Amino acid sequence: MRKYMSKRQRPCDHCRSRKTACRIDHAPPCRACALSGKECTFLQEAPPRKRPEGQDSIASDMTTARGTQSPEDAGLDSETAYVDLFSNQLHGHEDGVQQMLYHGSDGLGAGLNMDMDVSGYPFMPNMSPFGSQEAHMSVPNPEPEPGPGPGPGPVATGDSPLQTIDQMEDGSPQVIGLSSDMDPFLLHRYNADESGFFHFKQLSIQSVQSQPYPVQFLTSKPALVAKTREDAADGALPDAQLRMELEAVVSASTGRRLLSLFHAYIEPQYPIFSTEAAPDPGSSPVHLLAAAYAVAFPFSIYDDQLCIDLAYDTPPFAALSRLINLSLRPDLHSPTISEAQTLVLMLIRPFANPLVAEAPYKGSLMGSLAAVAITLGLHLDASSWNIPSWQVALRKRLSFVIYCLDKWIAASLGRPRQLRDDDWVVTSLDTSDRYGTDLTDEEWDHLLFTSRITAILDSALSRLFSLRASQEIARDSTYAPPIVESLLQSFSNVAGTLPQSHGTLDTVSHLSYHYVRLLIVRSISRPPIASQAGQQLHAGDNNALGGNTTGILRSITCDFVDFIRRIKTDATPVFWPPWCPTVISTLCFTLLSAVVTSQSQQEAAEWLSLLQTTRRELRLKATTLSVLRLGLLRIDAIFWRGLENVLCLEPHVKTAVQESLAR
Structure with a gap:
């Protein structure tokens, strides 16, 4: 019997076209041609077998390996030839099984349910039944595992895409410390992509620095933090609802004027924003906007319009504080730069009663700010990181502001300092840190x-x-x-x-x-x-x-x-x-x-x-x-x-x- 796709015992043209077995007893014609009265010919060439994706590269690598083998390996040729012969003989039987599985409705495949959903099982590879060749091909894996490669994972340098760790929409980064259970020196050997990322199912390792010591961030998917936030009773209200409430307290037009006042009177001392990502009433987090408004409200008399619009109104400090708490607390489970900026604004905001020092509250805020800052890696110097220049400058200015606040709050309140110099790198500014600001000399x-x-x-x-x-x-x-x-x-x-x-x-x-x-x-x-x-x-x-x-x-x-x-x-x-x-x-x-x-x-x-x-x-x-x-x-x-x-x-x-x- 000659299979219709066999190369050594080719079927006749008629059997090949019908994709049926070609049975020849001693000499042509075959049984099918004899019964149908067709001429049993062997003129058409067999079509090339379709190779699964990736097999060509494997075959090419094997050919190259044979061409470069050493004389000591020449003795393996006979064994290789035997393996090739054995695989060729198995080839015909494999075709029959494939036909029964995928082409014959009454074959073996009829008794198998191949529609099982395995999407929830990341440990199961994309395999065809019975472990066919497709299981061994190099297929894309959305959740790669650490590879055994000996070299360190590449960090994006040169022309590689710049990372924006402070503007991620689908995750929140937290720095991996040198004493962490996940050793940064080991993580540096992960097979990261050209942007410094190595992705898992819900987490990503992001490398931003290799010298003098590696620095990585662990980025979590929002769904991973949702359960923790829920268990802590910190469920977040819908952002649209919070924005509506903020709009009812401070309109967008008034908010823009307050942000202009902040830029003029407060930002020269606390340059915690960048011109590349300035606060905007339409897109910035609610807690950040409310905090900026609260700090800028005392200066409303210096705005030509607000001095009249707000002349008979008391600043809505209580309403703004409520919105800050509702919006900020859930986000502290996965903080970003915006949360650090909000805590700075809360710390520098003047209180309505100037006769109260509010030492316990300021001390607690400073502790929260220090914790969030370290989580975000603000205790490190981002000068050598492969991120946009404006983010480097913003991070360093924000680090400097937090460092200064810690010292002055500690001195004025008689409290111990919460930030130590041996664990906080940015304690001063240089000319390059002015990037992304429009500060005067x-x-x-x-x-x-x-x-x-x-x-x-x-x-x-x-x-x-x-x-x-x-x-x-x-x-x-x-x-x-x-x-x-x-x-x-x-x-x-x-x-x-x-x-x-x-x-x-x-x-x-x-x-x-x-x-x-x-x-x-x-x-x-x-x-x-x-x-x-x-x-x-x-x-x-x-x-x-x-x-x-x-x-x-x-x-x-x-x-x-x-x-x-x-x-x-x-x-x-x-x-x-x-x-x-x-x-x-x-x-x-x-x-x-x-x-x-x-x-x-x-x-x-x-x-x-x-x-x-x-x-x-x-x-x-x-x-x-x-x-x-x-x-x-x-x-x-x-x-x-x-x-x-x-x-x-x-x-x-x-x-x-x-x-x-x-x-």
């Missing part, structure tokens, strides 16, 4: 000055105000003075870069300058504390700084008070950072501390006079500048109760206080 200089003064503040917090440093200062009176001297010496370089253009940003720069100087000297000019052994701990030592600690403190506080005197009441367009109210209070209580630690009645009277001058200046300006009201309230409360009733005073200090109040 003056505004950029302000940011550079902020970078320098924040570095000094961080050093002071670490070396003078950390718990371990405070223990050393208590045990050893010679510990702090050298540190204070070196920190004050660093101000000689910073003072030369202090902005002098008398613009609104200069006010904030000068305030930060005076505050950090005051904070440093205050560490060695504190009232004494008597221990059980009779020792005095934390005692102010006038001999600490060349025998003139008191003189240096007086010079610094006088400069600070003079700065407050020179603040103009028309400086209301200034956006005051969240640490400013407690900074004013720090000045007042430092002066009060100097009164208590005075060594003579005359010295106490001089310090008390300076304190009273400060109170008068604050009282004159507090009505217009609400940022001054918290410090004034706290120091006034001491005088309201009476200094003698609140503080334990030395006799000469008590006399000076009584004489001062009697005038």
Whole structure:
């Protein structure tokens, strides 16, 4: 019997056309041609067999391998020939089985249900029944597994497509740390595509950096986070509903004007957006828009239209806060850059009541911001990442802003820093980080000055105000003075870069300058504390700084008070950072501390006079500048109760206080 597709025993033309078996007993004609009276011919050539996809490449590789085999492998030719002969003989039987399965309705295939849905079983390859050749071909797999290749997965470089990890629509990236269970050095050996991706069913590994250590992001599909969000009772309301509610509170046209005010008055200090992806009422997340509106509302009087439209309306802070919470909380399960930006805006937003410091709330927000920032890899330097330049610059500016906020919030609230320098790379800015902004030279200089003064503040917090440093200062009176001297010496370089253009940003720069100087000297000019052994701990030592600690403190506080005197009441367009109210209070209580630690009645009277001058200046300006009201309230409360009733005073200090109040 000759099969119609056999190459060694070709069927006749008639049987081939009918695709039937050609049976020849001894010589042609075959049985079918003899019964039908047809001429049994063998003129037509057999059509080429269709190769499954990928087989040509395999055959080509095998041919190449044979052509390049070494002489030692020549002995395998006979074995290869035997295998070829055996496979050729099996070939005919395979054709019969295929015909029964796919062509014969009454064959073996009639008893098999080949419509089984295996889409939910990713471990099952795309196979034909009985493991035919199709099961062994190279077929596309939407969920590849890690390959055993020895080389590292490629990171997109050169002309490779740039990745947009901060603008993904179908996933949220989170950085994979160096101590993670998924070792980044092992992940770097994954067979990533030219964009640095390696895809699984619900997850993707994305490589963005290879040197000096690999950096990858784990990107999760939204469906993977939905269940976790549901279990945490953080179900998100439909975005359309939230946008309708936001539109009812702040119309899109009003929102655009508020965003313009934000760009003019707040963004020069906090450049957390890019011109490539600026907030837009029609597309930005609801929580981001609501937070930006809340920060910009106090400046609505400087807009020609909003000053009239909102003249009789109270800023809708409560409604905006509600929308922020409804929109932000579910997104914290899979944060993006937008969530980090929103938390920054919530942290810098001035509160409706300027007489409340809101220290617990600010501390909690800073903790959430630090956690989200690290999840997004903002503690890393993205300069060498293969992402668009504007994203690199935006990430670095946002990292810098978060770093600065951590230091200033910690100092002003008396809290430990949450970000450590050995785990946070971007602590300053350079010229390339200006990309994607339209900041003026003056505004950029302000940011550079902020970078320098924040570095000094961080050093002071670490070396003078950390718990371990405070223990050393208590045990050893010679510990702090050298540190204070070196920190004050660093101000000689910073003072030369202090902005002098008398613009609104200069006010904030000068305030930060005076505050950090005051904070440093205050560490060695504190009232004494008597221990059980009779020792005095934390005692102010006038001999600490060349025998003139008191003189240096007086010079610094006088400069600070003079700065407050020179603040103009028309400086209301200034956006005051969240640490400013407690900074004013720090000045007042430092002066009060100097009164208590005075060594003579005359010295106490001089310090008390300076304190009273400060109170008068604050009282004159507090009505217009609400940022001054918290410090004034706290120091006034001491005088309201009476200094003698609140503080334990030395006799000469008590006399000076009584004489001062009697005038």
